[in-house]
Amino acid sequence: MNALWFILVIVALVALQSNLYKKNIFKNLIIEREFERKAVFPGEKTALKLTIHNKKFFPITYLKLQQKIPVELSMKKSKLVEKQDKVKYLHNTVLSMLPFQKVTRKFEVVATKRGIYNLFDGIKAFSTDLFGAEEYEVELPAPSRLIVYPRLIDLKSFRLIANSLYGDLFVRRWIIEDPVIISGVRDYTTSDSFKSINWKVTAKTQKLKVNKYDYTADKKIVLFFNVDFHRYVFRVEEIEKFERAIEVAATLSVNLIKEGIPVGFSTNAICLAEGDYTFVEPSAGEGQIARLLEIFAGLSFLKKYSVEDMASYLSKTLSWGTDLLVVTPFVDEGMLCLVERFFGDKDVMLVYMSSKGIENVPHNVKLFYYSEEGKEIEVVEVVG
Numbered sequence: 094m095n096a097l098w099f100i101l102v103i104v105a106l107v108a109l110q111s112n113l114y115k116k117n118i119f120k121n122l123i124i125e126r127e128f129e130r131k132a133v134f135p136g137e138k139t140a141l142k143l144t145i146h147n148k149k150f151f152p153i154t155y156l157k158l159q160q161k162i163p164v165e166l167s168m169k170k171s172k173l174v175e176k177q178d179k180v181k182y183l184h185n186t187v188l189s190m191l192p193f194q195k196v197t198r199k200f201e202v203v204a205t206k207r208g209i210y211n212l213f214d215g216i217k218a219f220s221t222d223l224f225g226a227e228e229y230e231v232e233l234p235a236p237s238r239l240i241v242y243p244r245l246i247d248l249k250s251f252r253l254i255a256n257s258l259y260g261d262l263f264v265r266r267w268i269i270e271d272p273v274i275i276s277g278v279r280d281y282t283t284s285d286s287f288k289s290i291n292w293k294v295t296a297k298t299q300k301l302k303v304n305k306y307d308y309t310a311d312k313k314i315v316l317f318f319n320v321d322f323h324r325y326v327f328r329v330e331e332i333e334k335f336e337r338a339i340e341v342a343a344t345l346s347v348n349l350i351k352e353g354i355p356v357g358f359s360t361n362a363i364c365l366a367e368g369d370y371t372f373v374e375p376s377a378g379e380g381q382i383a384r385l386l387e388i389f390a391g392l393s394f395l396k397k398y399s400v401e402d403m404a405s406y407l408s409k410t411l412s413w414g415t416d417l418l419v420v421t422p423f424v425d426e427g428m429l430c431l432v433e434r435f436f437g438d439k440d441v442m443l444v445y446m447s448s449k450g451i452e453n454v455p456h457n458v459k460l461f462y463y464s465e466e467g468k469e470i471e472v473v474e475v476v477g
Contacts, residue, residue: 119218122146313357
């Protein structure tokens with residue numbers, strides 16, 4: 094009889110603790126996930142930090158955490174990582190926790206490909222009751238984000254871009270006349286434009302007089318990145334050119350800003366970056382470099398606007414003293430016609446990923462191509 098009562102008590106206790114664990118095992122279990130470095134370049138390492146806080150009186154004798162990680166974020170030196178499919182890795186962490194214990198685990202991650210990786214998938218948590226008789230499962234939110242910038246190229250010839258606009262003597266800050274700031278008048282010379290003649294003063298003095306302009310150092314560049322591919326079919330070589338074009342555009346932006354040149358940005362592509370990326374005002378400094386690199390990290394090869402729509406928009410948006418730098422995976426005569434139509438009064442530099450010669454190049458366009466073999470930007474020979 095005593096043995097029977099003992100068994101009944103044990104069964105009751107097991108049932109009671111099982112019910113208590115079922116209701117409370119995941120209560121006040123807080124999981125946070127973050128990357129120690131929020132942005133890296135391909136090939137660089139960062140650590141994925143997992144913080145687990147058991148904020149209750151119940152101990153957790155067994156806790157298994159399962160998280161999905163994009164395959165582009167390789168988790169080195171971790172035997173717990175196994176490939177689940179072509180999209181995700183499945184990573185398991187097993188531990189036990191005392192009441193009110195806080196545990197932090199770090200895992201080394203190597204970024205292998207440009208992109209913005211939002212870890213929106215929740216972390217699955219598996220546990221059991223005190224005796225391991227029942228297993229429980231829940232999915233807990235633990236969002237995190239890693240930006241992988243595009244690879245920067247050792248592009249020594251980037252000064253061709255600045256020199257093509259501002260002459261062979263490329264300086265850190267250049268001085269240009271600003272037609273908005275008039276500081277006085279002077280006598281007309283044969284080298285002056287008729288647009289600068291001050292007719293009111295000319296009539297008063299009976300001598301041709303022209304406006305004398307003040308000077309400014311606010312010459313700027315806006316880089317337009319085009320993704321208007323050959324319409325609907327994306328071949329492997331086109332995707333490769335697209336990635337190469339992003340690396341070239343990012344490198345040019347960073348190098349020009351480091352030389353003190355304000356660089357802005359615009360694109361017709363869909364982008365995963367936060368904030369407005371359709372048009373970014375020209376600016377210089379480390380903040381602008383970080384902003385543009387984030388945009389380049391998030392660019393997709395899917396277009397949001399046609400190149401004609403963006404050309405129309407930019408022709409109305411670009412301020413005086415701002416020149417246009419176009420980087421595109423390919424170029425054709427149709428694109429050049431748009432440039433001539435909308436930007437005939439501006440100097441335009443166009444960089445594409447082929448050495449193929451182009452006919453009928455507008456007078457205001459300077460063509461360049463990126464040589465993968467030499468890792469350099471070279472001038473395109475105009476045909477015809």
